[in-house]
Amino acid sequence: MIISKISFANYRNLLDNEIIPDKGINIIYGKNAQGKTNLLECIWLFNGVRSFRGSKDSDLVAFKKDFSKLQITVFSQEREQTADINIINGKREAYLNGVKLSAPSQLLGKMSSIVFSPEHLSLIKDGPAQRRKFLDSALCQIMPRYAVILSKYNKILNQRNALLKDIPYHRELEETLDIWDEKLAYTGAALIFERIKYIDLLKKKVREYHRGISENKEDLKIKYSCCYKIPKGSTQNDIAEFLLNKLQKNKRDDLYLKYTTIGPHRDDIDIIINDMKARTFASQGQQRSAVLSLKLSEATILDEITGEKPVILLDDVLSELDTSRQDFLLNKIDGWQVFITCCEKRFTKQLTNGKTFLLNNGSVTEETKI
Numbered sequence: 001m002i003i004s005k006i007s008f009a010n011y012r013n014l015l016d017n018e019i020i021p022d023k024g025i026n027i028i029y030g031k032n033a034q035g036k037t038n039l040l041e042c043i044w045l046f047n048g049v050r051s052f053r054g055s056k057d058s059d060l061v062a063f064k065k066d067f068s069k070l071q072i073t074v075f076s077q078e079r080e081q082t083a084d085i086n087i088i089n090g091k092r093e094a095y096l097n098g099v100k101l102s103a104p105s106q107l108l109g110k111m112s113s114i115v116f117s118p119e120h121l122s123l124i125k126d127g128p129a130q131r132r133k134f135l136d137s138a139l140c141q142i143m144p145r146y147a148v149i150l151s152k153y154n155k156i157l158n159q160r161n162a163l164l165k166d167i168p169y170h171r172e173l174e175e176t177l178d179i180w181d182e183k184l185a186y187t188g189a190a191l192i193f194e195r196i197k198y199i200d201l202l203k204k205k206v207r208e209y210h211r212g213i214s215e216n217k218e219d220l221k222i223k224y225s226c227c228y229k230i231p232k233g234s235t236q237n238d239i240a241e242f243l244l245n246k247l248q249k250n251k252r253d254d255l256y257l258k259y260t261t262i263g264p265h266r267d268d269i270d271i272i273i274n275d276m277k278a279r280t281f282a283s284q285g286q287q288r289s290a291v292l293s294l295k296l297s298e299a300t301i302l303d304e305i306t307g308e309k310p311v312i313l314l315d316d317v318l319s320e321l322d323t324s325r326q327d328f329l330l331n332k333i334d335g336w337q338v339f340i341t342c343c344e345k346r347f348t349k350q351l352t353n354g355k356t357f358l359l360n361n362g363s364v365t366e367e368t369k370i
């Protein structure tokens, strides 16, 4: 997908305007608090999801205004299309080619972008929940059925956990645990099976991107990590039986702790740079590069599966990278439309092709090349 026009009105601090981006790299630069992230956020909303900053819809409307209007014109699925998002009375509504959609989430799969923002460093730095979230949301985007299984699994997990809490008071309930174990094992195995397949796809790409960013100096490896070793080539059914067996073995622990100690809700991705665990040993720049490699690989897989390249939104990514890593992002990612924000004008000089925009106090102006 290539965005050919973006217009916005009453969106956060951005002044009503329209911009015509380049089909390659677009740098948006400006001082702190001018509206750079706001601009990326408004492109992101066209995924049909909530802000990547976790803001409420009503927070997106400019102060003292009662609605926001956003529109993008894109070339996707081999034709020109428009999408609108209006935020009225604190709620988002979406239109595709002038037709109102039943929910903004209907844009999912029709418009797509991936975002890197400094908060995404938590993918390396924080606990496993962030990495599971990355896997789950990547899989939901390429496989809507995954979202259905995930929600089913979470319901079963909640019910099993509630039962674990009730059993000490109603001993007779213990025999019903087996039913939940079976449901949990079979639904959980479907998640694990898809996650392992996805990691297998991701693995090679992540390594290649990371080599590119680090000028072949670093080796990035990722691996799906379970609380039990899954032999290579296991079927979904093998995984389910494994999981069931483990659940039964752990029954006493689970009853004592009153929660389910194993299953895909406890799994993780091991991220290793040059044979060292990234979470513990990677430098700031290495962490940034690793997250970027993961995000760019996610975009590549999305392109391979849907046949449509997502737009890449990179918020404030350049500052902690050395010149060669910056150069990789600015000049070596070919064939993608990228929006990249930064504070310093000097980065625009490193750009060989593309457009630059200055964001000053909510006002966006395209800079002409000298």
Ligand SMILES: Nc1ncnc2c1ncn2[C@@H]1O[C@H](COP(=O)(O)OP(=O)(O)OP(=O)(O)O)[C@@H](O)[C@H]1O
Pocket (backbone or CB within 6 Å): 011, 012, 013, 014, 030, 031, 032, 033, 034, 035, 036, 037, 038, 039, 059, 060, 061, 062, 063, 316, 343
């Ligand atoms: N609903 C809103 N109405 C008006 N202004 C808002 C609204 N929400 C946020 N802002 C303002 O938008 C300004 C710009 O925010 P933004 O995060 O886009 O800055 P930025 O250019 O990315 O800065 P930085 O370089 O520090 O990341 C903030 O100062 C914030 O107060």
Ligand SMILES: [Mg+2]
Pocket (backbone or CB within 6 Å): 036, 037, 038, 315, 316
């Ligand atoms: Mg910002």
